C-alpha cells in the first residue's frame with residue numbers, strides 16, 4: 209500500500225493543481241462562446257423584424273413597432289427589446305428596460321459586438337443593431353439578453369470539468385498502481401534470479417530488458433568478487449608464465465590499464481653518425497620490468513636520456529616498443545641538464561643511493577638538488593595524470609628516484625592503485641635519519657597502496673623508520689602503515705628475471721660461446737674463465753672481487769696463466785666524483801694485478817671491459833665461463849646472479865655470491881661469501897674452479913628450479929593480485945557498507961603469500 213501511495217499521492221496532487229489552473233480558462237472560454245452566439249442571434253432577430261419595423265416607422269405606426277418588440281421579448285432569454293429612431297427620440301420598448309437607458313447612449317454601440325452590463329437583475333448582454341430597409345436607415349434595435357443562464361451553465365461546466373479530472377485521476381491512479389505492482393513483482397523475481405546467479409546470462413543477453421544489463425553486470429562483478437575472495441590460492445603449485453600473468457590481469461583486474469613509471473627507460477635511442485642505435489641499458493629494473501610490460505602492454509613513463517630519443521617519438525612523446533615487435537608504449541619525459549644534474553646525479557645518486565647502501569660512501573645532500581628532485585617528481589606525476597585514461601589506473605612506481613611520486617599521484621588520482629617498488633636496500637632508522645628531507649620522502653612513499661621491497665629485512669627497516677619519524681600507526685601484525693587516514697601495505701616481493709629466457713639469448717650453444725669468447729680475447733681454448741657483470745658502481749664490490757682473483761693466483765699459483773677473470777663494467781653515472789674516483793681505482797688495480805703476473809703468464813689475469821654490452825653479448829660471457837662472481841657490498845637483489853643461472857641450460861658453471869645481496873637469501877646453492885674477506889673469496893673461486901661436474905649440475909639444477917618458479921612473472925603477478933584484492937575490497941565496501949560505517953582505509957594484502 210505504501211508503494212501505491214507513493215505513486216497515487218503525487219499523481220492526484222498534480223491533477224488537482226492542473227484542474228485548479230484549467231477551470232478559469234474553461235470558464236472564460238464558455239462565456240466568450242455564449243456572447244458570440246447571442247451576437248449572432250441579435251443579428252438574426254434584427255434581420256427578421258427590420259421590414260415590419262421600418263414600414264411601421266415610415267407610416268408613423270409606433271403601436272405596431274411596440275407590438276413587434278413585444279413579440280421579440282416572448283423569448284424567455286430576451287429581457288427587453290428597444291427601438292430608437294434617432295439619438296434624440298424617445299425609446300420604444302417592450303420588456304423590462306434598464307431605467308437610465310437613453311437612445312443617445314446607444315447610438316455609439318450600433319454595429320459593434322455586444323457587451324455585458326451589470327444591473328440590479330444581474331448581468332445583461334446588450335447588442336445594438338442598425339435597422340436598415342431598402343438602403344435607408346430606420347433606427348437602431350437594441351436587444352437585451354438575460355445572462356443569468358450563462359452563469360448557470362458556466363457553473364455546470366466547472367462541475368463537469370472538475371468531475372472529469374477526478375475521474376481521470378482515479379483511473380490513472382488505479383492503472384499506475386496495477387502496472388507498478390506488476391512491474392515491481394517482475395523486478396523482484398528478476399533480481400532474486402540474478403542473485404541466485406540464474407538470470408545473469410539471460411538477463412544480459414535479452415534485448416527486450418535492457419534495464420537489466422547494468423544490474424546484471426554489477427551483480428556479476430559482485431558475485432565474482434565475493435567468490436574470488438573465498439577462493440583459496442594455492443600458489444605453491446602455480447606456474448608463473450607470461451600467460452599466467454596475462455590471466456591475472458584479465459581475470460583479477462579486468463584488463464585495467466597499467467602504467468609503469470621509472471627514471472630509466474627500457475630502450476635508449478643513441479645517435480651514431482648518420483644512424484640511430486637502440487640500446488638496452490644495464491639495469492636490474494629494466495631487466496625485470498621489460499618482460500612484464502611486453503606481457504601486460506600499457507604505458508611505461510621514463511626519462512628520455514638518449515641522444516636520439518627526441519627524434520623517434522611522436523608528438524605526444526610516445527614510441528611503441530620493443531622496436532622489433534611493438535607491444536607497449538614508452539612515454540618519454542624530458543629533463544633539462546639542470547634538472548637531471550640535481551634530481552638524478554645529485555639527490556638520487558649522491559644522496560639516496562649511498563644513504564641506502566652500506567658501502568661506506570658518505571651521502572651528500574644539497575638543498576638545490578632536493579629542489580630539482582621535487583620538481584622532477586612533479587613532472588613525472590603530470591605525465592602519469594596525462595597518460596591515465598581512467599580515474600583508477602594501476603600505477604607501478606619504480607625506485608628511489610621517484611619517492612615523492614606516490615603522494616603526488618594519489619592527490620591527482622585518488623582512486624588509483626599505486627604500487628611502489630623500492631629496488632635498493634632500505635637502511636636502518638638511524639642511517640635514514642641523517643637525510644634532511646626524511647619526513648617528506650616517507651610522506652611521499654606512503655601515498656602508495658602497496659610498498660614493495662626485495663626482502664623482509666628491508667620491510668622491517670622501513671616500518672621501523674616510519675615508526676621513528678612520522679606520526680603514523682604501524683601494525684606489525686599485518687605489516688601496514690596507517691597514515692593520513694590511508695593504509696599502505698608493506699610487503700616483500702623478491703624480484704627476478706623472465707623464465708625461460710628469450711630464446712635468442714641462449715641460441716648460441718655453450719661450446720660455441722666458450723670458443724668465441726676465448727678466441728675474442730686471444731685465450732687458449734682450455735683457459736678457465738671467471739666472469740663478473742655489473743654497472744661500474746662502488747656498491748658492486750669490483751675492487752674486492754679483483755683482490756680475490758689476485759689472492760687466488762697467490763695461493764694457488766697453478767692458475768696463473770690458466771685462469772682469466774673477465775669483468776664487464778657498464779659505464780654508469782659518469783661525472784659523479786665518487787664514481788670517477790672508483791672507476792680510476794679499479795682500472796689502476798687491474799693494471800697492477802696484470803703487471804704483477806705478467807712475468808709468469810702470457811695471458812692477462814684480468815680483462816676489464818668497461819663498455820656497454822647488449823644482453824646477448826653478456827649471455828655469451830655467462831655461457832662461456834666456469835664461474836660467475838657477484839661480490840656486491842650491498843645489493844637489493846642482484847639479477848646478474850639469476851641471469852647467470854638462467855643462462856646455463858647446460859647445468860654447468862658455479863656462482864660465487866655475496867652474502868650482502870638479496871639473491872643470497874634465495875640461492876643457497878651458490879657459494880656464499882663475504883666480499884670483504886679476500887681469503888674467503890679466493891677460496892670460493894678455487895672451490896668453484898675445482899668443483900666436480902656432478903656437484904655443479906646438482907647445485908645448478910636446484911637454483912634453476914628456484915629461478916624458474918620464482919620468476920619475474922610471479923613478482924609482478926603477486927603485486928597485481930594484491931592490488932586486485934585491495935580494489936575488490938574497496939568495491940565491496942563501497943557497495944555494501946554505508947559511507948559512515950566504512951573503515952578509513954581498505955584492509956591489508958595477504959602477508960602470507
Ligand code: F6P
Pocket residue numbers: 471472490491492493494607631632743780781
Ligand atoms: O638495480 C638498482 C638500480 O638503481 C636500478 O634501480 C637502476 O635502474 C639501476 O640500478 C641502474 O642505475 P641507473 O638507472 O642509474 O643507470
